[in-house]
Amino acid sequence: MAVTSPVATELSDDSTPGGGSGGLGRFIGLRLLSGLGTLLFVLLFNFFLFRLLPGDPAARYRAVKNISAQDLARIRDELNAPVMEQFWAYLRDPLALQGISAWKGQPVWDLVGGRAWPTLVLLGTSTLLATLIGIRVGIRAGWRRGGSFDKVSTGVTLLFYATPEFWLGLLLILTFSSGIGPFPSLFPSGGVIDSGIEPLSMAGVVSVAEHTVLPAVALAAVYLAEYSLIMRASIVDELSQEYLTTARAKGLMDHVVRRRHAVPNASLPTITLIFLNIGFIIGGAITVETVFSYPGLGLLTFEAITEQDFVLMQALFLVFTVSVIVCNILADVAVAVLDPRIRT
Amino acid sequence: MKVANDGTSRGNGGRRLGGHGRDATAGLAVAGLVAVAGAVGAGVAPASADETSGSDDELIFRVGVLQDIDNFNPFKGITAAAYEAWALSYDQLTGFSAEDFSPEPRLAESWEQSDDGLTWTYTIRDDAVFSDGEPLTADDVEYTFNRILDGQVEKTNYGSYVAQIDTVKATDDTTVVMTLKKPTPIMERLSVPILPEHIWSKIDDAELRDYANEPDSKPVGMIGSGPFVLEEAREGEFYRFGRNPEYWGKQPTIDGVEYRLYRNADALVQALKNGEVDFADDLDANVFAALEGEENIEARSSDYYGFNYLTFNAGAELVDGTPIGTGHPSLKDPEVRLAIHHAVDKEALVDRTLDGRGTPGTTIIPPLYPEHAEPEEPVTFDPEEANRILDEAGYTRGSDDIRTMPNGSNPLVYQLYARQNSETSQTTIEFLAGWLRDIGIDSTVETVSEGRLYEIAGEGTFDMYEWGWVVEPDPDYQLSTFTCDQFSYEVANGTIYAGLNDAFYCDPEYDRLYEQQATELDRDKRTEIAQQMQLMAYDANAYIVTEYYDYLQAWRTDRFTGFVPQPDPGGAVLFQYGIFSYLNIEPPDEGSASGSGTESSSTPMVVGGVAAAAVLVGLGAWLVVRRRNSSADVE
Numbered sequence: 001m002a003v004t005s006p007v008a009t010e011l012s013d014d015s016t017p018g019g020g021s022g023g024l025g026r027f028i029g030l031r032l033l034s035g036l037g038t039l040l041f042v043l044l045f046n047f048f049l050f051r052l053l054p055g056d057p058a059a060r061y062r063a064v065k066n067i068s069a070q071d072l073a074r075i076r077d078e079l080n081a082p083v084m085e086q087f088w089a090y091l092r093d094p095l096a097l098q099g100i101s102a103w104k105g106q107p108v109w110d111l112v113g114g115r116a117w118p119t120l121v122l123l124g125t126s127t128l129l130a131t132l133i134g135i136r137v138g139i140r141a142g143w144r145r146g147g148s149f150d151k152v153s154t155g156v157t158l159l160f161y162a163t164p165e166f167w168l169g170l171l172l173i174l175t176f177s178s179g180i181g182p183f184p185s186l187f188p189s190g191g192v193i194d195s196g197i198e199p200l201s202m203a204g205v206v207s208v209a210e211h212t213v214l215p216a217v218a219l220a221a222v223y224l225a226e227y228s229l230i231m232r233a234s235i236v237d238e239l240s241q242e243y244l245t246t247a248r249a250k251g252l253m254d255h256v257v258r259r260r261h262a263v264p265n266a267s268l269p270t271i272t273l274i275f276l277n278i279g280f281i282i283g284g285a286i287t288v289e290t291v292f293s294y295p296g297l298g299l300l301t302f303e304a305i306t307e308q309d310f311v312l313m314q315a316l317f318l319v320f321t322v323s324v325i326v327c328n329i330l331a332d333v334a335v336a337v338l339d340p341r342i343r344t
Numbered sequence: 345m346k347v348a349n350d351g352t353s354r355g356n357g358g359r360r361l362g363g364h365g366r367d368a369t370a371g372l373a374v375a376g377l378v379a380v381a382g383a384v385g386a387g388v389a390p391a392s393a394d395e396t397s398g399s400d401d402e403l404i405f406r407v408g409v410l411q412d413i414d415n416f417n418p419f420k421g422i423t424a425a426a427y428e429a430w431a432l433s434y435d436q437l438t439g440f441s442a443e444d445f446s447p448e449p450r451l452a453e454s455w456e457q458s459d460d461g462l463t464w465t466y467t468i469r470d471d472a473v474f475s476d477g478e479p480l481t482a483d484d485v486e487y488t489f490n491r492i493l494d495g496q497v498e499k500t501n502y503g504s505y506v507a508q509i510d511t512v513k514a515t516d517d518t519t520v521v522m523t524l525k526k527p528t529p530i531m532e533r534l535s536v537p538i539l540p541e542h543i544w545s546k547i548d549d550a551e552l553r554d555y556a557n558e559p560d561s562k563p564v565g566m567i568g569s570g571p572f573v574l575e576e577a578r579e580g581e582f583y584r585f586g587r588n589p590e591y592w593g594k595q596p597t598i599d600g601v602e603y604r605l606y607r608n609a610d611a612l613v614q615a616l617k618n619g620e621v622d623f624a625d626d627l628d629a630n631v632f633a634a635l636e637g638e639e640n641i642e643a644r645s646s647d648y649y650g651f652n653y654l655t656f657n658a659g660a661e662l663v664d665g666t667p668i669g670t671g672h673p674s675l676k677d678p679e680v681r682l683a684i685h686h687a688v689d690k691e692a693l694v695d696r697t698l699d700g701r702g703t704p705g706t707t708i709i710p711p712l713y714p715e716h717a718e719p720e721e722p723v724t725f726d727p728e729e730a731n732r733i734l735d736e737a738g739y740t741r742g743s744d745d746i747r748t749m750p751n752g753s754n755p756l757v758y759q760l761y762a763r764q765n766s767e768t769s770q771t772t773i774e775f776l777a778g779w780l781r782d783i784g785i786d787s788t789v790e791t792v793s794e795g796r797l798y799e800i801a802g803e804g805t806f807d808m809y810e811w812g813w814v815v816e817p818d819p820d821y822q823l824s825t826f827t828c829d830q831f832s833y834e835v836a837n838g839t840i841y842a843g844l845n846d847a848f849y850c851d852p853e854y855d856r857l858y859e860q861q862a863t864e865l866d867r868d869k870r871t872e873i874a875q876q877m878q879l880m881a882y883d884a885n886a887y888i889v890t891e892y893y894d895y896l897q898a899w900r901t902d903r904f905t906g907f908v909p910q911p912d913p914g915g916a917v918l919f920q921y922g923i924f925s926y927l928n929i930e931p932p933d934e935g936s937a938s939g940s941g942t943e944s945s946s947t948p949m950v951v952g953g954v955a956a957a958a959v960l961v962g963l964g965a966w967l968v969v970r971r972r973n974s975s976a977d978v979e
Contacts, residue, residue, distance in 0.1 A: 105555075196584065295579070
């Protein structure tokens, strides 16, 4: 992981160079434009990607119900409009605004909308946990490299980093959901809310929180490990920098040197990574959501692929594409705001 | 969305709380912990309060399922879970008895057929009322059947029931007369949900395609005459049914049914253990074993109507007789198929793939149906006999120990396929490859998705593969899968599609018997014909039926008792052809039981929640203190 060299000006200084904000504006504009380009490319690419999947979607009707050959043929005809015809239909409605899920028979955006908020809750909680704890642990470990905290935390985080999320999830269910030995049953093993409760009521919030704790911890553990390892590496890189010697020579206390000089410089790679990960977690919590039967977008993706639901897949990949692109732009902008050299 | 916002604001509140820490990151870390702890802590008290208020007056039967209800619209959904949901809310003319699947009255109190079997008259009960208060009359029956007869999408699920029906007419409020093109015994087993005309007549063909048939649909969905009515559907998570006060039969003891969706069997089993659900359906053998002997849990391994099989490509052709595909010529020889049948150790498959929860298979109608035929001399596991048959038939081994065709060409190398989503399928094919090697046949194995395998089956580009069927109480459909006109067919653009006959077994005598049973109204005579047909296909080794697998279910005996198996005894207790258990179950001990189940599960939750909150708060505090100490050291 390449680490940027020290930022010349102290970031906490309130004086921002006059030209800086103009440069920043242009920078953001350019990033938005290139993001838009990527989006257009992906929209076209998505159409053909899903139609390359092998298999006969009508197979799901076989052995499920005694369906006659004629009816199967009719179902196939519906699914099998010529590719160019489908492509024109797609170009007319690339966002699948009129799209009906073949699997659930509902407008796809209703399905996506219904599954979006659990994912956002999960994503928000786990990112918050991972970022706050991960950065903190990384700074501390890196600052006292070789110390006992470093040894223990690096060991633990490496272990978490190497642990598959779904396996950790299963262990959490075994331990905290069904209860093993001294552990009573603490949390539900699946779902996001109990029945008969309005999600927006107090009881609803509580129920959602109960259901989110375990999957959030499973997800956070892995990302926490990643952030802390990278933060640690960045801090270690900064340790030998001359500006830190200068800062100490000025008579600043150790924690001030760390907080005001080392950490801002060292946090750039981690911040980039956090934003990029947010983009990916939106679609990438598939394994965790599956283990916890957590009805979010990751699980919906899994189901859409299993059921060969093209329209739903298109809509979901659009969401993921947009979220990755947006988070990329956010990451670039955040780093640019923190590090003026990047703006030019 | 609102919940996500709320979660964030909680975090911000926590930030002020933790702000006294020197290091901003430490403060934030604490804030995060507090946010979680707060959620946990807050989660405890109201949740338990809510649970007691909910379950004291309501006895909800909570069923954990692994398969989603794909669609509540009875013309659109196809999963078993969807059929179960419709069975709760809709009535059919006739039902299947719990004892032996024989036809029994539901909405039709009685029915009679004319002497020529071409006119059937059903007497509809006069006390059936839809859950919205409208009475159910013969007009609704007429409407439902005519909608299917006149429809396209409607035929997807119910086409086979109306195939021989010519007209359907309500002659008065309680009488429906159906005339047929040909006599058919299916008229006693019309598994068609009777829909309210006053709702469905508002849904035209275009609207039908995306009509969800849920409580918030327009017009209001799931209005039926059955004992339960859908109250809340949270897509991908749970579906809750309440009692239908208008139900014509005896009111069930339970106040409602809730299906909770789990995406993996491990989580489902944990949910059953900790009391989140009362019933766990369709479990895997490996997780099922872990439940046996658990306190307060009954784990039941029931006879089921599904079977797994190995099929041969015995000469793939289109319906018009054009040969297609890449099947090995040796498999057209019944002796080779018999030899392979001898080489397959079904006992081992039952042990290794089903953990012993099933029985070795023979014919295509499973033993729990009265129509099942058991061969007098089943093909035994005997590799020596297999080798003897192949030697005698002239398939001699070459220098590489692989047999060739009698004329010395075409070494016997088979292309085998397994299904990606089924471990049983993959294990079976691995075993098969080994057994084939023992009798001098080499093979290549590929694992593909079911969708892809369906294409391969249709195109005939395989030698053997593994798949399964689920068999209905009426044997007609299953028997039809071995008829000649179920071979693959070609459509205009040259694409080839699979029929039902994936063994490419064709015997005119079998087809003649099939036509005969389809119009035979005498149940005993029909059974006899059906049995003869099964044995014909068995003797020809069209399939190797590897196993009749059991259906694995488990439930909490401290919550409910009174489950009704179908068939009785030995059959499954939910997901039947009927809803007997839902109507019959009750708490084991009247009076105390309704609250006790949730109480015992929520008490440790409360204790645990408080403990967890305390631990988290403590951890947060510790972080702050540690931070202070270490800064102090430095300064």
